[in-house]
Amino acid sequence: MDTARLPSFVYGTLRPGGRYHGPFLGGRTRAEEPARLTGAVLYEGPGYPYAVEEPGGVVRGDLVTAVPQAYADLLAALDRLEEYVPGDPRNLYERVARNVVRDRDGSTVRAWVYVAAPAVAARLRARGTRIEGGDWPVR
Known part of the structure; x- marks a missing residue:
């Protein structure tokens, strides 16, 4: 891929x-x-949400395409914001490639998504607060 x-x-x-x-x-x-x-649900975090992969769920959001000359810097900035380091077991998020569906026409696009790291996802499933409807701004 x-x-x-x-x-x-x-x-x-x-x-x-x-x-x-x-x-x-x-x-x-x-x-x-x-x-x-699709295939994910949202949970409350401390001032921000976590997407947790789960069949049947839907998370609402936005597909963001970087200007070509800003791509590398933007991806690095997002990794820093999410405190994501490839392979680090202390990650709160993992950056994964997933299919995302555009609202305007239903087309599918492969995109980077920061999802809850496995240990975080397990804690959230056990005792987290799920955001019904999967839409952070309207929770």
Whole structure:
């Protein structure tokens, strides 16, 4: 699978109106469009949500396409924000490539998604607060 230049699917504080949208995405994107991730549900985190992979669930969010010259810097900035380091067992999130569905036409796009790391996902499933409807801003 080629993951060289995937767009990103954002579902929490990086969405339009979220506290990190402007500081991280401002001036770095060429497209932002409503989309959904199937096969995942949202859980409350400490001021931000976690997507947990679970069959039958849907998470609402936005598909973000970086301007080509900002791609590498933006992906590195998002990794830092999410405290994601490839292979680190202390990660709260894992960056994975998943299919995302565009709201405008139902087409499927492969995108980077930060999902809860396995240990975090297990804790959330056991005693977390699920966000019904899978939409962080309207929780």
